[in-house]
Amino acid sequence: xxxxxxxxxxxxxxxxxxxxxxxxxxxxxxxxxxxxxxxxxxxxxxxxxxxxxxxxxxxxxxxxxxxxxxxxxxxxxxxxxxxxxxxxxxxxxxxxxxxxxxxxxxxxxxxxxxxxxxxxxxxxxxxxxxxxxxxxxxxxxxxxxxxxxxxxxxxxxxxxxxxxxxxxxxxxxxxxxxxxxxxxxxxxxxxxxxxxxxxxxxxxxxxxxxxxxxxxxxxxxxxxxxxxxxxxxxxxxxxxxxxxxxxxxxxxxxxxxxxxxxxxxxxxxxxxxxxxxxxxxxxxxxxxxxxxxxxxxxxxxxxxxxxxxxxxxxxxxxxxxxxxxxxxxxxxxxxxxxxxxxxxxxxxxxxxxxxxxxxxxxxxxxxxxxxxxxxxxxxxxxxxxxxxxxxxxxxxxxxxxxxxxxxxxxxxxxxxxxxxxx
Amino acid sequence: xxxxxxxxxxxxxxxxxxxxxxxxxxxxxxxxxxxxxxxxxxxxxxxxxxxxxxxxxxxxxxxxxxxxxxxxxxxxxxxxxxxxxxxxxxxxxxxxxxxxxxxxxxxxxxxxxxxxxxxxxxxxxxxxxxxxxxxxxxxxxxxxxxxxxxxxxxxxxxxxxxxxxxxxxxxxxxxxxxxxxxxxxxxxxxxxxxxxxxxxxxxxxxxxxxxxxxxxxxxxxxxxxxxxxxxxxxxxxxxxxxxxxxxxxxxxxxxxxxxxxxxxxxxxxxxxxxxxxxxxxxx
Numbered sequence: 148x149x150x151x152x153x154x155x156x157x158x159x160x161x162x163x164x165x166x167x168x169x170x171x172x173x174x175x176x177x178x179x180x181x182x183x184x185x186x187x188x189x190x191x192x193x194x195x196x197x198x199x200x201x202x203x204x205x206x207x208x209x210x211x212x213x214x215x216x217x218x219x220x221x222x223x224x225x226x227x228x229x230x231x232x233x234x235x236x237x238x239x240x241x242x243x244x245x246x247x248x249x250x251x252x253x254x255x256x257x258x259x260x261x262x263x264x265x266x267x268x269x270x271x272x273x274x275x276x277x278x279x280x281x282x283x284x285x286x287x288x289x290x291x292x293x294x295x296x297x298x299x300x301x302x303x304x305x306x307x308x309x310x311x312x313x314x315x316x317x318x319x320x321x322x323x324x325x326x327x328x329x330x331x332x333x334x335x336x337x338x339x340x341x342x343x344x345x346x347x348x349x350x351x352x353x354x355x356x357x358x359x360x361x362x363x364x365x366x367x368x369x370x371x372x373x374x375x376x377x378x379x380x381x382x383x384x385x386x387x388x389x390x391x392x393x394x395x396x397x398x399x400x401x402x403x404x405x406x407x408x409x410x411x412x413x414x415x416x417x418x419x420x421x422x423x424x425x426x427x428x429x430x431x432x433x434x435x436x437x438x439x440x441x442x443x444x445x446x447x448x449x450x451x452x453x454x455x456x457x458x459x460x461x462x463x464x465x466x467x468x469x470x471x472x473x474x475x476x477x478x479x480x481x482x483x484x485x486x487x488x489x490x491x492x493x494x495x496x497x498x499x500x501x502x503x504x505x506x507x508x509x510x511x512x513x514x515x516x517x518x519x520x521x522x523x524x525x526x527x528x529x530x531x532x533x534x535x536x537x538x539x540x541x542x543x544x545x546x547x548x549x550x551x552x553x554x555x556x557x558x559x560x561x562x563x564x565x566x567x568x569x
Numbered sequence: 570x571x572x573x574x575x576x577x578x579x580x581x582x583x584x585x586x587x588x589x590x591x592x593x594x595x596x597x598x599x600x601x602x603x604x605x606x607x608x609x610x611x612x613x614x615x616x617x618x619x620x621x622x623x624x625x626x627x628x629x630x631x632x633x634x635x636x637x638x639x640x641x642x643x644x645x646x647x648x649x650x651x652x653x654x655x656x657x658x659x660x661x662x663x664x665x666x667x668x669x670x671x672x673x674x675x676x677x678x679x680x681x682x683x684x685x686x687x688x689x690x691x692x693x694x695x696x697x698x699x700x701x702x703x704x705x706x707x708x709x710x711x712x713x714x715x716x717x718x719x720x721x722x723x724x725x726x727x728x729x730x731x732x733x734x735x736x737x738x739x740x741x742x743x744x745x746x747x748x749x750x751x752x753x754x755x756x757x758x759x760x761x762x763x764x765x766x767x768x769x770x771x772x773x774x775x776x777x778x779x780x781x782x783x784x785x786x787x788x789x790x791x792x793x794x795x796x797x798x799x800x801x802x803x804x805x806x807x808x809x810x811x812x813x814x815x816x817x818x819x820x821x822x823x824x825x826x827x828x829x830x831x832x833x834x835x836x837x838x839x840x841x842x843x844x845x846x847x848x849x850x851x852x
Binding site: 415 | 607608611623627629630632633692693696697698699716719720798802803804806810811814815816817818819820823
């Protein structure tokens with residue numbers, strides 16, 4: 148090889164490396180005179196990281212929403228450790244409890260969210276109805292606000308600075324195969340019924356799984372927690388010891404971590420009763436297999452997600468992000484999510500984008516007057532079907548706890564790992 | 570003379586640099602982080618032994634290490650048993666280079682798809698209502714589905730064997746091909762039977778290949794987390810899975826401490842294999 152080719156190649160690769168490494172940045176974005184040139188990178192879970200939403204954003208707002216989808220833990224991890232790799236985080240409230248204090252996010256100014264006062268009160272006071280009581284655990288209103296623009300301390304009451312703008316939430320319970328359980332299921336303790344030995348599953352995300360386990364423990368009368376959402380070490384020990392016993396005796400068929408896994412476990416009949424998410428139940432049903440999202444006497448475990456802004460967002464990009472947040476609760480997205488069995492943060496605007504029948508079925512617990520279609524146009528439910536658990540108020544009103552990050556989080560996670568490894 | 574020595578150093582420099590940057594530095598980081606403290610959302614640079622203490626004072630950790638070793642040992646025995654005879658067949662029974670190569674390529678066909686797909690393909694086959702159980706029930710061999718087929722240690726080892734046998738076949742086959750056929754003739758002429766030839770001639774000469782294959786299989790199984798999680802339905806544990814769980818929960822120092830433990834164990838195993846077998850002859 149001659150000397151010249153070597154140097155030429157060397158120079159080329161150097162230049163390539165320089166461009167690749169992003170050393171050439173800081174060009175003024177002169178050509179981006181308007182919002183249309185903006186790209187927002189969003190990280191989030193598969194729950195709401197949906198292409199249909201990105202396409203609608205392009206149509207309605209003109210800019211590009213680039214979606215990256217991972218599982219709950221990976222999203223929190225990425226948000227906390229790779230702050231530059233995203234602009235908008237679509238993240239759960241119990242994750243934001245860990246992520247926000249790292250200082251990678253900036254608060255959302257409530258006054259720039261036009262419909263802020265229309266957001267369901269669960270996210271501001273923790274109560275669905277003025278008479279209700281907030282659920283235990285990391286309820287969204289406890290981590291929904293910070294004291295000021297630069298503060299990373301959560302505020303105890305609503306302020307002008309939101310950590311996340313709520314978008315989506317739901318009440319979770321057990322999913323069952325009514326054709327295989329052979330008896331009605333009424334309580335969380337039924338998960339541990341010896342009749343379902345080797346046919347039960349629980350989800351392996353500690354902050355969520357521990358809450359399901361706590362619901363089971365209380366339902367069995369094994370333990371009365373001071374606060375399920377913030378267990379003491381002793382309570383954690385007891386809960387995990389109980390889970391390990393159940394695992395050793397062969398109660399569980401599997402532990403799942405992703406949506407798809409839970410669908411496959413249920414659809415294949417490997418499992419007949421398990422922790423589940425609402426659209427997973429719909430996915431099993433859409434294969435023509437009976438599956439019920441069983442309301443239970445003790446109530447629901449709930450979760451909520453919102454959109455948060457990365458700290459590095461400024462100028463035009465920040466404006467675009469606010470446009471996006473406002474768009475999200477302006478109706479289309481809310482209706483889109485409601486139709487999959489989730490709930491939208493602002494109900495009135497979503498209603499305007501849903502038919503009377505759809506609203507009745509999904510939100511009011513009424514029997515469907517026409518076939519209920521999935522977003523892709525497939526028939527999801529036939530005429531006459533009623534939603535499991537009934538209306539919005541029936542379901543969200545019976546929330547007793549939320550997915551949690553506890554004070555003893557480190558200890559709990561260690562113990563949970565022991566349970567999985569046992 | 571000195572110039573040529575300098576030249577040799579220069580020639581070795583790029584690889585040394587690559588190894589330093591992509592192997593030594595990350596390893597050093599791993600060790601350093603394993604002494605850090607942490608809370609639920611951040612690393613706290615420090616020098617504490619809590620990560621090691623918390624990890625290695627727990628019986629679960631030891632059990633998990635034991636289980637991982639058990640998986641590795643069992644997988645090694647089975648892949649060696651199968652791999653050796655497949656290689657033997659290819660090297661000594663098949664006549665002619667052409668058929669030998671065709672058969673060898675056939676062995677690699679499954680590797681044209683991803684690891685994960687080969688693994689997941691077992692799920693519908695082994696499940697409670699899977700092909701295997703339906704077939705057995707259909708034949709009247711059993712009247713209740715066999716539950717241990719899926720989401721069990723059996724399934725994990727089965728997948729490991731399926732995934733990694735080829736890593737044993739290739740190096741063993743390679744060394745077998747290099748055995749001078751005249752040695753086999755000499756053995757036969759000297760009156761050795763099949764088993765004696767195998768034990769006294771082929772096996773000793775194949776040792777380097779077996780050593781390399783063993784290293785592949787043992788290292789792959791020891792570091793695995795995806796197979797264990799998927800095939801055991803999250804019920805069984807391996808050190809890799811434990812580390813992956815901790816990373817998922819942002820407990821990096823704890824994960825690093827376990828990784829250092831795993832590294833030490835694998836290095837010990839490698840040392841043992843290399844002591845027993847001189848693989849340099851192969852290279």
